[in-house]
Every structure is written in structure tokens, then in C-alpha cells.
Amino acid sequence: MTTTAIIMMIVAMLTIWGGLIAAILNLNTRGNASAEDIARAELQRDL
Amino acid sequence: MPSTDAKVVPKREGFSSRKVFILAAIGSAVGLGNIWRFPYVAYEGGGGAFLIPYLIALLLAGIPLLYLDYSIGHRFRGSAPLSLRRLGRGAEWLGWWQVLICIVIAVYYAAILAWAGKYTLLSFTKGWGADPNAYFFSDYLKAAETPGPTFDFVPEITLTMVLFWVIAIGVLAMGVQAGIGRTAVIFIPALVVAFIALVVISLTLDGAAAGLNAFFTPDWAALKDTGVWISAIGQIFFSLSVGFGIMITYASYVGRKTDMTGSGSVVAFSNSGFELLAGIGVFAALGFMAQSSGQDISEVVASGIGLAFIAFPAIINEAPAGALLGVLFFGSLVLAGVTSLISILEVVIGAVRDKVGISRRTATFVVGVPMAVASILMFSTTGGIYLLDTLDAFVNSFGILAVATVMMLVVSGVLAKLPELERHMDMVSSIKLRGWWRWLIGVILPIILVVMLVREMGTKIATPYEDYPAELINVFGWGMAAALPIIAIALSLIPWRRGTVLSGDPDEVLAAEEAQDALLVDGGDKA
Numbered sequence: 001m002t003t004t005a006i007i008m009m010i011v012a013m014l015t016i017w018g019g020l021i022a023a024i025l026n027l028n029t030r031g032n033a034s035a036e037d038i039a040r041a042e043l044q045r046d047l
Numbered sequence: 048m049p050s051t052d053a054k055v056v057p058k059r060e061g062f063s064s065r066k067v068f069i070l071a072a073i074g075s076a077v078g079l080g081n082i083w084r085f086p087y088v089a090y091e092g093g094g095g096a097f098l099i100p101y102l103i104a105l106l107l108a109g110i111p112l113l114y115l116d117y118s119i120g121h122r123f124r125g126s127a128p129l130s131l132r133r134l135g136r137g138a139e140w141l142g143w144w145q146v147l148i149c150i151v152i153a154v155y156y157a158a159i160l161a162w163a164g165k166y167t168l169l170s171f172t173k174g175w176g177a178d179p180n181a182y183f184f185s186d187y188l189k190a191a192e193t194p195g196p197t198f199d200f201v202p203e204i205t206l207t208m209v210l211f212w213v214i215a216i217g218v219l220a221m222g223v224q225a226g227i228g229r230t231a232v233i234f235i236p237a238l239v240v241a242f243i244a245l246v247v248i249s250l251t252l253d254g255a256a257a258g259l260n261a262f263f264t265p266d267w268a269a270l271k272d273t274g275v276w277i278s279a280i281g282q283i284f285f286s287l288s289v290g291f292g293i294m295i296t297y298a299s300y301v302g303r304k305t306d307m308t309g310s311g312s313v314v315a316f317s318n319s320g321f322e323l324l325a326g327i328g329v330f331a332a333l334g335f336m337a338q339s340s341g342q343d344i345s346e347v348v349a350s351g352i353g354l355a356f357i358a359f360p361a362i363i364n365e366a367p368a369g370a371l372l373g374v375l376f377f378g379s380l381v382l383a384g385v386t387s388l389i390s391i392l393e394v395v396i397g398a399v400r401d402k403v404g405i406s407r408r409t410a411t412f413v414v415g416v417p418m419a420v421a422s423i424l425m426f427s428t429t430g431g432i433y434l435l436d437t438l439d440a441f442v443n444s445f446g447i448l449a450v451a452t453v454m455m456l457v458v459s460g461v462l463a464k465l466p467e468l469e470r471h472m473d474m475v476s477s478i479k480l481r482g483w484w485r486w487l488i489g490v491i492l493p494i495i496l497v498v499m500l501v502r503e504m505g506t507k508i509a510t511p512y513e514d515y516p517a518e519l520i521n522v523f524g525w526g527m528a529a530a531l532p533i534i535a536i537a538l539s540l541i542p543w544r545r546g547t548v549l550s551g552d553p554d555e556v557l558a559a560e561e562a563q564d565a566l567l568v569d570g571g572d573k574a
Contacts, residue, residue, distance in 0.1 A: 001256050001263070005094075005095060005263040005265075006263070008095025008096075008098065009095070009259065009327075011095075013323065015102060016102075016316065017323070019312075019316045019320075020313070020317055020319075020320045023309070023312040023315075023316045024313055027065075027306060027310060027313055027477065030309065031309040032306075
């Protein structure tokens, strides 16, 4: 493989699979917080 | 007001957790196109350079479109026609247009699954012989010499198609969580493991490095070609299962507090991650084929049916551990295809359930059995391949693009509902849309999709598709593509079942859903 092809392969892996890891981490760390926001909003609406 | 009549209001089902929903959505998005279309499109679009338009298309077109479907399904809590009816009185027909497209796609998709199932078994003995091309068209499909519908059945294909329809109907009859959810939880990890094994084997083949070199070497000049950018958007668009009701339907089965944009980004990147994996596996194998046949990669590269049923059997014939490679490749096609077929059928079943208020099992059989019969009658014949090819080109490639474009124009321009949908998504999600999404969905993407649509129409009008006979193209191509929106308008005129909440007021929609939950009329768990 040429150096350019290797670099592009690494870039593709980092951006796409890295993006997937970042998306999973975001969902695990911030995903539950958004549910709490809704519960708070619903409570305020009911009050 | 929501009905309180237990006999006519079936309980609305749902996925048991966010994880199950995400796996089901990935199962829908990851299909045959990821394996047999992306590697070719990327190679033709500049190899490594294609990554740039592909990523831009993912972030600025694919994910925003996915969020549009999610926002409609999640806010309005129904199948595609019901959700769009609640969105606006004049939008219901768009949902039925999506349902009809799903019907057409499902009937031919089952045929491809049947072929892949048969080839999984053939892989053990390399039963296609030394000439996979002749075997596929002449011995297996027994393709008629003249393109067009026939009534000459191929019993071998009929039997395999019956098997896949029984599986699909059986899974769907079990319900959203017990059927669709559990299938995804088992099939998606199995698919990933099988495909990683295939990639590892492919990478050990002689010539694999040359294949990867061809796949990743950037042709920067390709970026000046607008066709490459449109092809990147097209790949993302068709690959993510957006615009034809699946994601609207699945999003309606998710708990109200689920993080929709966070989940959507996981689905979108999983889909692209699998495409990249497929590109590596397919091009490593094509590199081996090129080396063993003494040809250049450009001479052996293929996509679609040609890649799966002609090029790959040729690779399997020559490769060490070819039988294992074949089982993994065709097994992956089956796993990816089954979850996609199930999601396509669920769009139809969900719509029928909502419209007439029947139980899941009844709806599954009322919808599934006639579709299975039509599918087998049309595609297990010697003319099936031509019908399949025509319907795929006009209803899939053209019809989905058309309905997605019209839906975006109606939602943003006619009904002006994007601010409401954006507020909803921002309330339930970790990744906030805050204006940028509205701008993309309301202005940029409709323009791009209209350009793609006009381009697609122009190509199809200028060049008779595959030189097929005019009557085949006119009836099953243009005729079918034009008939679907007309039938959809007629379906939208049929009254909804008694007690259906058609208001777009989220409080009324939720009250109706909670009332249904309390009734426990038929099976299914709530997320």
C-alpha cells in the first residue's frame, strides 16, 4: 500500500469509528440527563 | 378525545429500552447496500478522497434527515401515515406513499434474501461451479431471454422465498419487542462478528494490500465532479433508511424520554462504520481476485448483484478457506437483509394497525400473507430478475428520493412545522438542534434533493433503463412510480378507526397513548 492510501485509511477509521465511539460516549454520559430535563419540564408544566 | 372502547383500541407497543431501539434502527439501516453498494460507490467516487464528501453528506444530510424522521415519529407517536396526519391534515398521503414504497421494496427484497440464503448453503460445496456468471443467470435464476414478467416458476427460488417470508411474518407476529427487538439484539452482534471474521480472512489473502490500495488511494480530482458529491449524498440517503417511513415508525415505539439525537448519531455512525468495514473486506477480496486472475482491480470491481453473486463466488472458488469466506459473506447478507426486511414490513403493518385498529397478529397476517404471495408469484419466476431490477431502479432509487423531497417541502414550507419539531427534539435530546437543523432541512437539503431528483429523472428519460422493453419500463418503472402517490391519496381518504386521535396536540396524543396502555387489549411491552 502507498503511504497516501495508508494515511487515508487511518483517517477514515479515526473519523468514522472515532465518531461512533464519541456518539456512544455522548449517549451514555449525556443521554440520561436529557430524560431528567423532560421530567423537570413536565413537573413544571403540571404545577 | 381518545376512545375508551377496549375492543377497538389496541395497545401501542414499544421497544423495551433505548439499546433495543438503537439495535433495531441499526438493523434497518445496515442492509445489502452497505455491503455491496458502498465499496463500489466509494471506489468510483475517488477512493480515499470520497471520504470528504461522504463525511460531509453524513453530517449535513444523513443525520439531519434521520432526525426529521425521528422527530415526526417520536412527537406524534404513530405509524408514518398517522404521525404525518397528526403533523398536518394534508400530510397523511405522504405516509401512505411511504407505506406503498415499502410494500414494493419488501416484495422484491425477499427474493434477494432468498438468493443469499441459497448461496450461503452453496458456499459449503462451491455449488456454483467454475462459471458463477452462467450458474447464477442460467442455472439458478433460469432468467428468461427476453426481459419481462413470466409465469415460469423456478421451484428452488420459490421454496427459499417461502422460508424467508415465514421467518419475517413469524418475527413480526411476535411484536415490536419480542419479535423485532429480539431479532435485532441477536442478529446485529452476529452480523458484526461474522463480518469482522470475513474482513480478517480477506486481509490474509494474497493481493489484499493491492485491493486496499485501490480503495483508499485518493483521487482528489474527483472532488471537482458534482456527480461525486451527489453520489455521496445518495449513498448516505439510501443507506440510512431515511425518508420512507421506517424511522418514523421505529421512533414511535420509543419511550417519550429517550434521547433521540444522541441515539440517532449512534445509529448513523454505526451504519457508516459498517460501510467502512464492508469496503475493507470487499476490496481486500477483490485485490485477491485481481491478483489471481492477472487483472487490474478496475477490471474486477463490481457492485450489487454482480459483486455478490458473480464476483464473490469467483473469489470463493480461488481463495484458501473459500467455503468459510462464502458462508461468512452470504450469511452476513442474510443477517443484514432479514433485519432490513422486517423493518420495511413493519412500516406497512404499523400503518394498517393504526388505520383499522386490529391486533398485531391479525395485521401481520392480513398484510404479510398477500405480500408474500405477490412476492413469490412475481419474483420466483424466470422473469423475476428483470422486474426486480426495474422496480429497484424506479421505486427505490427514484420513489424514495421523490417522497423524501416532497415530505421535506411539505413539513417545512407548507405546514411550517420545523420549529415545533426542533423544539421537541431539543427537549428530549442531548445534541441540541438550535436552528442549524431547521436551516438544513428547510432550505439546503430540499434544494439538493430536488437537484438529485431532476438528475435522476433526466438520466432515466434520456437513456432507456438497461435497454429493457418499453412496456416493462412503462408499467413496472414509471407506471409504478407514478401510481403510488395517486393510490396514497386514495388511501388517505379512508376514515381512521373510531377513536383515533388525529390532533397534533402532544397532550392529546400522549393522553391517548396512556389510555391505550391502561387498556392492555393485546400483547406487547411498552418501552
